[in-house]
Amino acid sequence: MVNDANALYPAPRARVQAMKEYHPPLGSRDALRLDFNENTLACSPRVREVLGCVSTGHLTRYPEREPVEAMVAAHLGVQPLQVVLTNGVDEAIHVLFEAFLDEGDELLLPVPTYTMYEVYASATDARVIAVQAADDLQFPFERLLAAITECTKIIAIANPNSPAGSVATREQILEIAKRAPNAVLLIDEAYFHFYGETVLDLVGTVPNLVVARTFSKAYGLAGLRLGLLAADAGVVRWIRRVLSPYSVNSLALACLPAALEDQSYLDWYVAEVLAARTEFESALDAAGVRRWPSRANFVLVEIGPQHKEFTAKMHAAGVLVRDRSSDPGCDGRVRITIGTRQQMQQAAQALNETLAALRAGIEA
Numbered sequence: 177m178v179n180d181a182n183a184l185y186p187a188p189r190a191r192v193q194a195m196k197e198y199h200p201p202l203g204s205r206d207a208l209r210l211d212f213n214e215n216t217l218a219c220s221p222r223v224r225e226v227l228g229c230v231s232t233g234h235l236t237r238y239p240e241r242e243p244v245e246a247m248v249a250a251h252l253g254v255q256p257l258q259v260v261l262t263n264g265v266d267e268a269i270h271v272l273f274e275a276f277l278d279e280g281d282e283l284l285l286p287v288p289t290y291t292m293y294e295v296y297a298s299a300t301d302a303r304v305i306a307v308q309a310a311d312d313l314q315f316p317f318e319r320l321l322a323a324i325t326e327c328t329k330i331i332a333i334a335n336p337n338s339p340a341g342s343v344a345t346r347e348q349i350l351e352i353a354k355r356a357p358n359a360v361l362l363i364d365e366a367y368f369h370f371y372g373e374t375v376l377d378l379v380g381t382v383p384n385l386v387v388a389r390t391f392s393k394a395y396g397l398a399g400l401r402l403g404l405l406a407a408d409a410g411v412v413r414w415i416r417r418v419l420s421p422y423s424v425n426s427l428a429l430a431c432l433p434a435a436l437e438d439q440s441y442l443d444w445y446v447a448e449v450l451a452a453r454t455e456f457e458s459a460l461d462a463a464g465v466r467r468w469p470s471r472a473n474f475v476l477v478e479i480g481p482q483h484k485e486f487t488a489k490m491h492a493a494g495v496l497v498r499d500r501s502s503d504p505g506c507d508g509r510v511r512i513t514i515g516t517r518q519q520m521q522q523a524a525q526a527l528n529e530t531l532a533a534l535r536a537g538i539e540a
């Protein structure tokens with residue numbers, strides 16, 4: 177507990193005091209960064225050009241996001257009132273939970289999944305109901321259906337999911353939406369570009385569907401903090417009530433049209449990553465490392481009890497990877513982001529050398 181009875185400062189809400197601290201393992205990331213599923217290369221050069229033309233007006237004026245929202249809506253094929261831009265998908269999740277989760281409500285989460293759902297839910301008065309995936313880490317469809325109750329208020333599904341890259345099918349999503357008509361069904365398509373399948377076209381026809389997209393992954397703009405929610409205009413209206421009107425800053429808004437227009441850069445990057453994923457998966461198979469089939473820009477691998485040493489040795493070899501051992505059902509498993517083919521050849525070499533060193537250590 178942070179606050180004690182003698183503290184001179186006021187105590188936050190009990191819920192906040194009970195929240196677990198979450199510190200993403202940033203800090204000295206001067207290496208090949210295969211730890212956060214970012215674009216490992218660069219954003220579109222057109223975004224760099226826009227940044228080079230930033231004016232004083234961009235800095236002195238409050239940001240106006242509605243014209244850019246209209247542009248994004250046209251790009252996605254939805255109505256302007258069905259889209260809201262956010263400060264990354266993280267803010268979208270935060271605001272959605274603030275708007276909808278009340279005391280007595282339940283948030284249904286297939287786990288393991290993206291950490292921030294639970295973090296933001298823990299600041300509300302709702303209960304988190306975790307639905308554990310089996311060892312194959314496939315989407316636990318039947319178990320999730322069985323866990324729906326009249327208290328279910330939000331169901332959050334990352335599609336593809338992290339850390340394994342597994343997916344829920346369109347049919348499964350539609351069935352869940354139908355079986356939980358009083359719940360918001362959040363389909364977080366952060367990794368959509370690497371998967372290629374979406375339910376965005378169902379926005380407006382499935383009234384409880386909310387789709388999230390980020391510009392942090394394939395677009396390579398994690399530092400600008402840009403995400404969005406697309407949903408029925410009736411749902412978006414409530415999200416706007418809670419959202420700060422200025423949370424998406426002027427530089428991000430200025431860059432977004434350029435990023436959207438440069439489809440050929442995005443297509444090139446995605447194709448490069450998919451080719452690199454195939455090659456890297458072959459390297460894992462050749463090394464005898466268990467892996468889970470992935471539809472995203474990362475692969476989960478089984479390292480076993482030496483997961484900590486593995487992650488540290490990979491770092492020492494210049495490659496950052498993410499130990500997911502503390503995720504439910506993921507002990508001994510490490511997630512590796514897929515970058516370009518050249519980067520993944522470097523990663524495969526570091527992996528082979530690291531595994532050889534660990535095995536030699538065991539035999540010694």
Ligand SMILES: Cc1ncc(COP(=O)(O)O)c(C=O)c1O
Binds near residue numbers: 265267389398402
């Ligand atoms: C499933 C999922 N959703 C959302 C995010 C965060 O996206 P943003 O950078 O837009 O906040 C991540 C980042 O890792 C993610 O894996």
